[in-house]
Amino acid sequence: MTTYQETVAVEATIAEQAWGRVFGAAMESVADCFVRREARRTAAELTAGLLLELDTRNCWTLAEALGHPGPHRLQHLLSRARFDHEQAREEIARLVIDELAGHEAVLVVDETGDAKSSTDCVGAGRQYSGALGGVGLCQVAVHLAAVTATTRVVIDRALYLPADWAADEERRTVAGVPEEVEFATKPQQAAAMVTAALATGVRARWFAADEVYCGRELRRDIRALNLGYTVGVPATHQVTDGAGRRWEARKMLNKVRPEQWMRLATGHGTKGTREYDWAWLDIRADDTPDGQEAGTSALVARRHRYTGELSYFHCWSPGLMALATLVEIICCRWRIEETFQLAKGFTGLDQGQVTCWNSWMRWSLFSLIAAAVLALTLATVGEKTDPTRSARLVPLTCPELVRLLRALVLPAPVRDRNHVLHWTVWRRCHQAAATTCHQQRHRLQDTP
Template sequence: MATVAGCFTRRETRATAAELVAGLLLEVDTRNCWTLGQALGHPGPHRLQHLLSRARFDHDRAGKEIVRLVAGELAGQDVVLVVDETGDAKSSTECVGAGRQYSGAIGGVGLCQVAVHLAAVSATTKVIIDRALYLPADWAADEERREVAGVPEEVGFATKPQQALSMVTGALATGIEARWFAGDEVYCGRELRRGIRSLGLGYTVGIAATYQVTDGGGRRWEARKLINKVRPEQWMRRQTGHGTKGTREYDWAWLDVRPDDTPDENENENENENENENENENENENENENENAAGAGTSVLVARRHRYTGEVSYFRCWAPGDVALATLMEVISRRWRIEETFQLTKGFTGLDQGQVTCWNSWMRWSLFSLFAAVVLALTAAAIHEGSERQPGLVPPTCPELIRLLRAIVLPPAARDRDHVLRWIAWRRRHQAVATACHQQRHRCHDQP
C-alpha cells in the first residue's frame, strides 16, 4: 500500500483500500462488498461501496505504480508478456460492457463481461499487471447506457488486439523489461504483430490449422498442409515442464516462412506507388528491400504435436535475430501460465466476484483484486528463492501461502455473535426493500 499511497487524497480512503486488499485474502465463501464488510467488522457495506464508486482515488495512476513495483522485482529476469481474455457471467446488460458474446470461461456464447488481461511471466513469477474491459460495438455506441454506467468519453470501441497492443505499450513505457510477447489465436492479426515488432519484441502467437502462411518460395499454404512437408525423423521430442504426474513432453517441428508484418511495409508500398520514374532502378531497389525485410529476424511456423493423441497446435513466431527452437518452446509454454494466474485471481482474490455494475466500480474492484494477487505472486517468488536452501521441501503452493498469511499476517474475520446477528438483520431488511422496489417497477411497466 505504500507504493500507491500518493494516489489517495484522504487518509481514510487509503485505510479502507488497505482493508479491502486484506479482506480479499481472508477466508470467506464469496467476495463482494457485503461479505467483505462483514468479515472486516464494518457495520455495513457502505464504506467499501463508496471506495469503489465515489471516493477520490486515481486508480489509473495506482495501476501504473503497481506495474513499476513488479518491474523492479522482475528486473534482470527473462520476462514474457502474455495476453488473454476471460469472461464473467452476468444477469443483465445494465452491467458495464455486458452483452451476449463468446467467453471460454463460461463455455460458449452467453451474457457476460469480457476483459483482456496482460501478465508478466518469468521463470519463477507469474502476475497480471494490467486489464482492459472489452466494450462490444453496440454497447460502446449506446450513449444512454454509457452515461448510466459512467464510461469516460475518451473510452470507445476497441478490438481485443488493439487493447492488447495498448497495454503492452504502456507496460514497456512504465518500466517492464521484456523480450517476448505471447498470445492465442485471437491475437494473431497482422496489425497487432506489426505493432509488437515496432516495439522491439519477438512474438509467438497461436494460429488455426487453416491459417495461411507463405513459404520461402512465395507459395501460400495452410499451416496444416505446410507442416506435412516435415519428414517423420525431423520431429523433435522436447520436455516443456514438470507436472504432478511427471515431465510434459511434446513433439516439435518448425519451418521457415516469410514475414508479412514488417512495420514499414505499408510505407514502402505507398512510396512505390508514387514513384514512377526510373522504374527499372526502383524495381531492383524494391527487390533488395523485400529481401532485407524478409531476412531481418527469424520468421518461422512452429508445430507442437501431442505425444499420445497426435493433436497438433500451430504457432506463428518471429524473433529480432537468430533464435533456437528451445527458446521458442519456452516462450510458447509460458503462455499457459496466464491460465494459472486466472485461477489464482478468481479463486483467491475474487477477480470475478465483485458484483459491480459501473465503470469506476469495475476498474477499482479489478485493480484491488490484482493488488492482492501481486502480494501473493511476489511473496511466493521470494519464498521460492529461500526454499532452494531447504532440501526435501517443494516450494509452497499458493493455497499453502494463503494459509500461512492468514495464520500470521492477516486479521481474523469478524465472527462474534452480535456482529453476525446485526448483519443478518441488515441483509434481510435490505433485501425486503429491494424486493418492494422491483415489484413496484414491474407494476409501472405493466401499466398502459
C-alpha cells in the same frame, strides 16, 4: 518428519516477513493516488480482505468479515471516492518491475470472462468467453502479465466494450464510461497495454498470446516495439513458404518428415514431466514494419504424444532463434491461465458484482494488487529457502502460502454473536426493501 516441520517453519517465517514488506510497499506506492486517508485505509482493508477465507467476495461479505456495520465504506471506495485508479495501476506496475529487477520477462496477453445476469453491467453482452466455454452473457477483459522463470504477475487490464455497447450513449452515461474510451478490438487493447508496459520500464524481449491475437496488425505492432513473438494460430492460418507459395498451416505441415519431429519437455505436473512433439518450418514474414529487417519467421507445430492433436504457432525473432527457445516462450503463455485461476479463486477477480465503470476498474485493480503481492511474496520465499530440500517436499505453492497467511498474518473474519446478528438484520431489511421496489416496478410496467 521433524526436519520437514523445521523447513516449513522457516518458510512460514520468511513468508510472514516477505508479506509484510511487499504489502506495505504496495500500499505505500498507491498512497498518493488517494485524496483522503480514510479511503486509503479502506483500500488496504479491502486488499487484505480479499484473501480471507470466504465463500464469496463482494462488498457485503467483505464488510461483514472486516467488522464494518454495513457495506457503505467499501461501496463508496469503489464508486465515488476520489481515487486515481489509473495512476495506482501504474504505480503497482512499477513496484512489480522493481521487484523483478534483474529478471527479463515475457509479456503475455489473454482475456477472461465473467458471467453476468444483465446487460446493465458495464461492457456486458452476449459474447464468446473461454471461461464460460462458449457464447454467453458476460463481461470480457483483456489482461497483460509479466512472466519470468519464477514469477507471473498481471500488470494491466482493459475492459472490452462490444461495438454496440461502445456506441450506446445512454448506457455509457448510466455506467459512467469516460468520453475518451472508444471501441477498440482486443488486439488493439493488447498493443496499447504492451506499449504502456514498455514505457513504464518492463524489461522484455518476447510477447506471447493465443489465436485471438494472431492478426497481422498486432504482429506488426509488436515487431515495431522490437519484441519477438509467439502467437497461436488456427489450422487455416495462411503462411508463405520460401518459394512464395501460400499455404494453410495444416497443409504446410505435410512438409515435415517423421524424423524431423523433436520431443521436448514443456514443464512438470503432478503426474510427471509434460512432453510434446515439436516441428519447425521456415516461412516468409508478412508483417515487417517499414524500415525493419525481415528477421526470422517460423511456423511451429506441437503434437500431443498420445492423441496426436496438433496446435500451430506463428513465431518471429529479430535474430536467429532455437526451437527450444520458442517452446519455452510458447509455454509461458500457459502461465497466465494459472494466474487467472489463482486470482478468481483467492482474490475474487470475478466476484465483484459491480455494474459501473469506476467500480469495475477499482475492484479489478484491488484484486490484481492482492494477487501481485501474493506472487511477489511467493517469489521471495523461493529465493530465500534452501534449494536442496527433500524431493518428498514440493516447493511452497500459492494455495499453501494463502493458508499460511490466513493463519499467521491476515485478520480472522469477525464472527462474534452481536456482529453476526446485526448483519442478519441488515441483510433481511435490505432484501425486504429490494423486494418491495421490484414489486412496485412490475406493477408500474403492468399498468396500461
